[in-house]
Amino acid sequence: MADKKVERNSLNVDTTTDYQHHIIKERYDKQADDIIAVMKTFMGYPVNENSGLSSFYKWYADSGLLDYSMNNAGDPFGPSHLHIDTLELEKEIITHFGKFFDFPEDNLWGLMGTGGTDGNHHGIYFGKKILLAKTGKWPVAYVSKEAHYSNRRLADLQGMRVKLIECDKMGRMDPKALDKALEPEYPVLIVYALGTTFKGAIDDIQILDKVIADKGIKDVYRHVDAALFGGYLPFTNLKHLISQKKLHYDSIAFSGHKFFGIDEPCGVFLCTKDTYDAQKADKIPYLEASMPMISCSRNALTPMKLYWLLQTRGWYAYAREIMVCLENAKFLYNELCKMQWPAWLGYASNTVFFKKPSDELIHKYTLATEYDERLGGDLAHIIVMQHVKQPLLEQFVEELQKEIDAGK
Numbered sequence: 001m002a003d004k005k006v007e008r009n010s011l012n013v014d015t016t017t018d019y020q021h022h023i024i025k026e027r028y029d030k031q032a033d034d035i036i037a038v039m040k041t042f043m044g045y046p047v048n049e050n051s052g053l054s055s056f057y058k059w060y061a062d063s064g065l066l067d068y069s070m071n072n073a074g075d076p077f078g079p080s081h082l083h084i085d086t087l088e089l090e091k092e093i094i095t096h097f098g099k100f101f102d103f104p105e106d107n108l109w110g111l112m113g114t115g116g117t118d119g120n121h122h123g124i125y126f127g128k129k130i131l132l133a134k135t136g137k138w139p140v141a142y143v144s145k146e147a148h149y150s151n152r153r154l155a156d157l158q159g160m161r162v163k164l165i166e167c168d169k170m171g172r173m174d175p176k177a178l179d180k181a182l183e184p185e186y187p188v189l190i191v192y193a194l195g196t197t198f199k200g201a202i203d204d205i206q207i208l209d210k211v212i213a214d215k216g217i218k219d220v221y222r223h224v225d226a227a228l229f230g231g232y233l234p235f236t237n238l239k240h241l242i243s244q245k246k247l248h249y250d251s252i253a254f255s256g257h258k259f260f261g262i263d264e265p266c267g268v269f270l271c272t273k274d275t276y277d278a279q280k281a282d283k284i285p286y287l288e289a290s291m292p293m294i295s296c297s298r299n300a301l302t303p304m305k306l307y308w309l310l311q312t313r314g315w316y317a318y319a320r321e322i323m324v325c326l327e328n329a330k331f332l333y334n335e336l337c338k339m340q341w342p343a344w345l346g347y348a349s350n351t352v353f354f355k356k357p358s359d360e361l362i363h364k365y366t367l368a369t370e371y372d373e374r375l376g377g378d379l380a381h382i383i384v385m386q387h388v389k390q391p392l393l394e395q396f397v398e399e400l401q402k403e404i405d406a407g408k
């Protein structure tokens, strides 16, 4: 190992001076302190701040790899061409999740990208290409009003007409509103939300599919946006909510930095191999492969990290973690109910939303806010991730009670 270090240092000559290092270190130290201070009470966004990657970083530094740039350009299910990639690990990750999501073993493809948005991008793009090729007509994209904004933006970016469908109070796409909005003369590209961003709502895929089928529409592509919930549902006894075998969706996307807490944005996209095969992507000679993926260079480190986590911690650990998160979400919800502070918690969700407290509390706990007239107006939410434990929730509830008592 020592020899390896000498060798790599002779290649990488560092030309910065001690003085420059000193200046930047001071600034970075301050930034680190500031960020870590915020983390202690950070509850409004779906990021696991307990990912446990330090063992990976120790290995990474010792291995010598950290002085080099890797790149996952290429198809994880095809051959490696650059040989400085982690495509093999990436493929194993896709295969693992394929099993968790009940994809047929021989009908699966996927990749890791830059986040949930990137997965949605691929799902919407693949769906559009298939429907357009099959029918010669541009599909209309249907997405709920409470689904993540990336879906409507991506459908718009890809030149589709987008119809935003009303939701019920809990944030689920309303079947009646979908029925009214459907245009049977065009193919349907529908995005289902499996855990909406603000209310953590799960669209009822089977009922909504039936609405589409009852209209006699045959050309349908179903993409599932499961940015946060896709990370945990497979590890619970609520797995049926995400089972491909049961729900027959064509593709699904989730984020790696949300439930798994990978320390840089990344995501996993899975689709049926039928979807992949139908892309008929251009052959790219220098990669000797079909390249249906949108980005060329892709991160080689994030598959390493996710694979490390899945192997070193194991999915049993994740199953336990999500049980605790869901219990803690119920705890928070019950506490708020006891105080008669209007609060809601959806099925299988770790997101508690409630009447907005003071701006001070919003700021202190970095809470996200939203407005819904049907629920009395201004709302805030807490997403109970792994680092959001009961003492922190109790502290929040006590502070809220003090505000109520003070008549704020």
Ligand SMILES: *Cc1c(COP(=O)(O)O)cnc(C)c1O
Binding pocket: 046, 114, 115, 116, 117, 118, 147, 148, 150, 193, 195, 196, 197, 225, 226, 227, 228, 255, 256, 265, 266, 267
């Ligand atoms: C966070 C989120 C996204 C966006 O995912 P990124 O990984 O941030 O790109 C998409 N959909 C839902 C439901 C989300 O919660």
